Structure formats: C-alpha cells, structure tokens
Amino acid sequence: MHSFTEENYLKTIYYLAARQEGEVTTNSLAEMTATKAASVSDMLRKLAEKQLIHYRKYQGVRLTEEGERLALKVIRRHRIWEVFLAEKLGFGWDEVHEMAEELEHIRSEDLVQKLDAFLGYPQFDPHGDPIPSPAGQMPTVEYTKLSEVTIGEEVQVMGVLEHSPEFLQHLDKTGLNLGCRVLVQDVNAFDKSVSVQINHEKTLFVSNEVARNLLVN
Amino acid sequence: MHSFTEENYLKTIYYLAARQEGEVTTNSLAEMTATKAASVSDMLRKLAEKQLIHYRKYQGVRLTEEGERLALKVIRRHRIWEVFLAEKLGFGWDEVHEMAEELEHIRSEDLVQKLDAFLGYPQFDPHGDPIPSPAGQMPTVEYTKLSEVTIGEEVQVMGVLEHSPEFLQHLDKTGLNLGCRVLVQDVNAFDKSVSVQINHEKTLFVSNEVARNLLVN
DNA sequence: ATAAAAATTTAGACTCGTCTAAAAATTTTT
DNA sequence: AAAAATTTTTAGACGAGTCTAAATTTTTAT
Ligand SMILES: [Mn+2]
Ligand SMILES: [Mn+2]
Ligand SMILES: [Mn+2]
Ligand SMILES: [Mn+2]
Numbered sequence: 001m002h003s004f005t006e007e008n009y010l011k012t013i014y015y016l017a018a019r020q021e022g023e024v025t026t027n028s029l030a031e032m033t034a035t036k037a038a039s040v041s042d043m044l045r046k047l048a049e050k051q052l053i054h055y056r057k058y059q060g061v062r063l064t065e066e067g068e069r070l071a072l073k074v075i076r077r078h079r080i081w082e083v084f085l086a087e088k089l090g091f092g093w094d095e096v097h098e099m100a101e102e103l104e105h106i107r108s109e110d111l112v113q114k115l116d117a118f119l120g121y122p123q124f125d126p127h128g129d130p131i132p133s134p135a136g137q138m139p140t141v142e143y144t145k146l147s148e149v150t151i152g153e154e155v156q157v158m159g160v161l162e163h164s165p166e167f168l169q170h171l172d173k174t175g176l177n178l179g180c181r182v183l184v185q186d187v188n189a190f191d192k193s194v195s196v197q198i199n200h201e202k203t204l205f206v207s208n209e210v211a212r213n214l215l216v217n
Numbered sequence: 218m219h220s221f222t223e224e225n226y227l228k229t230i231y232y233l234a235a236r237q238e239g240e241v242t243t244n245s246l247a248e249m250t251a252t253k254a255a256s257v258s259d260m261l262r263k264l265a266e267k268q269l270i271h272y273r274k275y276q277g278v279r280l281t282e283e284g285e286r287l288a289l290k291v292i293r294r295h296r297i298w299e300v301f302l303a304e305k306l307g308f309g310w311d312e313v314h315e316m317a318e319e320l321e322h323i324r325s326e327d328l329v330q331k332l333d334a335f336l337g338y339p340q341f342d343p344h345g346d347p348i349p350s351p352a353g354q355m356p357t358v359e360y361t362k363l364s365e366v367t368i369g370e371e372v373q374v375m376g377v378l379e380h381s382p383e384f385l386q387h388l389d390k391t392g393l394n395l396g397c398r399v400l401v402q403d404v405n406a407f408d409k410s411v412s413v414q415i416n417h418e419k420t421l422f423v424s425n426e427v428a429r430n431l432l433v434n
Numbered sequence: 435a436t437a438a439a440a441a442t443t444t445a446g447a448c449t450c451g452t453c454t455a456a457a458a459a460t461t462t463t464t
Numbered sequence: 465a466a467a468a469a470t471t472t473t474t475a476g477a478c479g480a481g482t483c484t485a486a487a488t489t490t491t492t493a494t
Binding site for chain 4: 027038040042045
C-alpha cells in the first residue's frame with residue numbers, strides 16, 4: 001500500500017508533467033506541495049526505489065507506467081468524489097476540491113466503483129475535468145481558452161484552468177457557469193479583455209486574466 | 218485540530234467506558250487499538266495534556282466533557298457514513314464498517330451536515346446503533362438481548378452487539394435481518410440455545426452465542 | 435505481611451515526513 | 465572558460481506514533 005503523502009506526490013508529478021514539456025523539477029514540486037526542496041529530494045529517492053518514478057539526480061523526474069497508473073487512480077477518485085459532493089450533496093464547485101483532497105485517499109476499489117455507478121458514470125467533474133477510466137486512461141479533450149476565440153464565434157463554457165475558490169466564485173457572480181453559451185463580440189486591442197454575450201442575453205466584459213482560464217468549445 | 222490517531226483513541230475510550238463500570242484500563246485500550254500498552258501509555262499522557270481525558274497514572278482513564286464531545290462527533294460521522302454506504306451505495310452491513318473507519322476522519326462540519334440531510338436525518342446506522350445528535354448527545358435506547366427473552370414472547374430484531382463481518386454474514390445467511398420478527402418458542406436447558414420462529418414463517422435454532430449478540434426490542 | 439504475579443510506565447530506538455543549514459552539481463552570466 | 469547564481473542533494477535534527485526491554489507500581493496469593 002502507499003501512503004497519503006506518496007499518493008499526493010504522484011498526483012502532483014502527473015499534473016506538473018501534463019503542463020510542461022520534459023521532466024518535472026524538484027523546486028516546482030516543492031512549491032506545489034507546499035514543502036521544501038530538501039523534503040522533495042528525500043521523497044523522490046523513496047519513490048524511485050519503489051519504481052514509481054524515473055529519477056536521475058539533478059535531472060528531474062518522470063512517472064513510470066506504474067506511477068502514472070497510481071496517479072490516475074487518485075485523480076479518478078478525486079474527481080468522482082467532487083461529482084458526488086456537487087451533484088448529490090449540493091456543494092458549490094468552489095467548495096468541493098478541499099474535501100475531495102481528503103476523500104481521494106480512502107482506500108477501497110469497491111467504494112469508488114459503487115460511487116461511480118451511483119452517480120451514473122459521470123464523464124466530467126464539476127470543473128469540467130475529464131474523469132480517468134477505471135482502467136487508468138485519461139480521456140483526451142481538446143478545449144480552447146476563451147482568450148483564443150475570434151470575434152463573432154459562439155462557444156460553450158466547458159471547463160476552467162484555474163480552480164481557486166476565488167476564481168470560481170467570481171464566475172458564479174458573473175454568471176459564467178459550465179455549459180453556458182458565450183458569443184465573442186469584441187476584443188479590446190489594449191488589454192485583450194473580451195466583450196461577450198451570455199446565453200443570448202446579457203452582455204459583459206471579461207478580463208484577459210479570466211478569459212485565459214476559461215476553457216470553451 | 219486532532220489527529221486520526223487521537224480521534225481513534227477517544228472513540229475507543231468511549232466504547233470501553235460504555236461497556237464497563239469505572240475507568241478504562243491501559244491494557245484494554247492496547248487490545249482494542251491493536252497496539253502495545255507502552256504506546257497507549259504514551260498517548261494517554263498526550264491526551265491528558267490536551268485535557269481530553271482524566272488520567273491518574275496506574276489508575277486508568279476517563280473522558281473529559283470535551284473528550285466525550287469529540288468522541289461522539291467521530292462516532293456520529295462513522296455511523297452516518299455507514300448509512301450512506303448501505304442505503305445509497307448498496308453495501309452490505311458486513312462491509313460498511315471498515316470504510317467508515319476511514320471516512321469518519323474526514324474533517325468538515327459541513328460535509329457531515331449535508332450528508333445527514335441527504336440521507337433524511339437517519340436515527341440508526343445499519344447495525345441498529347443510534348446516531349449521536351449534531352450537538353453531541355448519544356440517544357438512549359433500551360434493547361434486550363435475544364438470550365434474555367422468555368418463551369412465548371415475540372420481539373423484533375433491533376441491532377447487534379457483535380459487529381464482525383463473520384457474525385453479520387451468518388445472520389444474513391439465516392435470515393435474521395434488522396427489523397425481522399422473532400417468536401421465542403423454546404430455550405434449550407442445556408446449552409441455552411433458542412428455538413425461534415422468524416416472521417411467522419420458518420423456524421430455526423439460534424445458539425446462545427448468537428442470541429447474546431442480537432438486540433431485540 | 436511478604437512474595438509473586440500482573441499491569442503500567444519509562445527508556446531508548448525506529449520509521450515517516452518534515453525542516454534548516456551546508457555541500458555539491460548545474461546553469462547562467464560575464 | 466571562469467565566476468556567479470541557481471538548483472538540487474546531503475547531513476543532521478525533530479515530532480508523531482509505534483516498538484521492545486527494563487523499571488516501577490498495583491494487585492493477588494501465600
Ligand atoms: Mn479538485
Ligand atoms: Mn475538479
Ligand atoms: Mn462501524
Ligand atoms: Mn455501525
């Protein structure tokens with residue numbers, strides 16, 4: 001069995017690897033896990049011993065097949081629990097992540113399987129992130145950032161890149177929920193802010209900062 | 218905040234105190250928590266420092282008000298999760314305890330509150346154990362052991378004293394589920410085994426060992 | 435009332451995951 | 465190509481929770 005801590009490191013390595021090219025660095029892991037580089041170094045040695053990562057000193061780190069399988073298992077559990085919390089218990093998408101961080105470590109194949117069935121085999125979590133298959137495959141989705149959409153195009157909000165409660169609450173307040181239709185009316189040449197029409201109703205301005213973190217299509 | 222381990226000790230002290238008179242002993246705690254007396258001694262010192270137990274060396278241990286409040290919180294979470302696992306996910310009453318042992322430590326007031334509402338504020342868990350109130354009160358129930366019931370009386374199965382999967386699976390096999398009606402037809406004078414009629418249908422023999430662990434109304 | 439037995443606590447050690455400070459390797463700058 | 469800056473690793477320590485072995489206290493038996 002693997003500890004909570006090991007599971008968290010694997011998950012974090014997976015996420016960092018997904019968003020850059022090449023190996024994941026010690027410092028980026030330290031930042032993400034809110035620990036110090038020295039602690040990360042220690043843990044990397046342990047994970048390498050257990051064959052969960054490929055690790056060459058000073059050269060960064062990469063998941064082995066087994067490590068990726070485990071990381072995806074944890075991510076699957078996390079996202080399924082998020083669906084449960086949002087759909088069944090009525091939590092907002094800004095509240096579910098923190099609880100899922102704990103629930104994802106509950107160890108029982110059976111539990112996640114039954115929960116998945118109870119939820120009707122959801123494909124996406126409340127943030128629009130795809131749920132890995134039981135076999136450990138991450139579905140590929142190709143979404144565009146709202147900031148990349150050209151004027152005149154109408155798209156649908158499919159997910160978010162930024163997951164902080166503050167950002168999600170901001171979207172709630174402006175009415176930019178998952179699934180809502182967005183027509184790009186204009187892009188400001190100076191600050192790249194976007195003027196959009198939501199669901200063929202109200203018009204609003206979206207800063208580039210927000211637009212870069214909204215996945216559409 | 219309190220650690221998983223501290224929560225488990227408090228819960229165990231509560232259970233041991235409930236089933237004996239007087240203080241709880243170091244050895245009984247070591248047995249229940251599957252650790253050694255030396256480890257228990259250490260932990261008792263820590264819990265006493267935190268004012269969660271009354272502790273005089275060599276004289277056993279008793280929960281403080283704060284300690285009992287915490288213990289009941291953990292027990293409440295445990296039993297609510299058990300209801301969820303049985304009612305919503307379809308697990309058997311022999312399967313839920315182990316998972317609830319982990320889920321009971323998920324820290325969120327909001328989560329247990331919403332889960333409670335989702336389940337319709339259940340009063341009893343799948344084993345017939347009462348669920349402590351949000352305020353931290355353990356409901357009093359007065360049940361009798363089936364082994365104490367006199368011939369001719371008809372009672373209803375309300376709970377179990379023994380919670381092992383083996384015992385519960387045995388009850389499943391013989392059809393002695395929660396809520397079923399039991400008419401005591403005869404008690405064997407030699408081994409105290411009981412001849413009972415279930416739901417006015419089939420008759421079966423129940424060993425004294427089983428009858429002592431069945432709570433009836 | 436002693437002695438023996440049992441229960442409990444203390445002492446010292448170990449693992450896990452973390453830290454700070456120092457050393458070593460790599461990368462960047464000049 | 466050196467020197468400087470940055471990144472990473474190692475060394476040594478710590479807290480939580482556990483262990484075994486030894487010391488101490490309490491209980492039971494003689
Ligand atoms: Mn999340
Ligand atoms: Mn999510
Ligand atoms: Mn239980
Ligand atoms: Mn129960």
